[in-house]
Amino acid sequence: MGQEKPLGVHCILELFGCPSELLDDLNFIERAIEEGSKAARSSLIHITSHKFSPQGVTAVGLLAESHLSVHTWPERNYAAVDIFTCGERTQPEHACELLVQLFQPKQYSLLVLSRGWQGESPRIEKHRVEEAELCPVRG
Numbered sequence: 001m002g003q004e005k006p007l008g009v010h011c012i013l014e015l016f017g018c019p020s021e022l023l024d025d026l027n028f029i030e031r032a033i034e035e036g037s038k039a040a041r042s043s044l045i046h047i048t049s050h051k052f053s054p055q056g057v058t059a060v061g062l063l064a065e066s067h068l069s070v071h072t073w074p075e076r077n078y079a080a081v082d083i084f085t086c087g088e089r090t091q092p093e094h095a096c097e098l099l100v101q102l103f104q105p106k107q108y109s110l111l112v113l114s115r116g117w118q119g120e121s122p123r124i125e126k127h128r129v130e131e132a133e134l135c136p137v138r139g
Contacts, residue, residue, distance in 0.1 A: 008115040019077070024051075057071075068082070
């Protein structure tokens with residue numbers, strides 16, 4: 001028999017129409033991972049990142065509970081975010097909510113998967129957001 005609860009939650013967040021200057025800012029991406037980790041109630045161990053030439057960033061936050069990664073394509077105003085956390089204390093969906101505010105997409109989609117459990121099918125949450133609803137990032 002399977003477990004009564006999933007081992008973890010895996011969020012796949014697609015961010016479309018983000019300001020390209022945010023997507024090409026390595027410091028911004030690293031701060032977003034730090035803040036996202038806090039919002040998820042996870043323990044950030046280390047961030048590793050790389051700034052591509054001429055543009056784009058890949059950054060991964062190693063969490064005690066798994067990982068939070070961000071991959072950006074500024075030329076397409078697109079970011080791919082992946083958050084996997086295990087344990088009952090973490091809340092990766094809260095990190096996704098915060099990251100939507102920080103990255104300021106015009107549109108986003110969120111796929112939420114239960115991991116390590118056969119009791120629930122993935123649920124897909126799609127949202128359309130207007131720019132006016134988003135809070136700009138402040139230093």
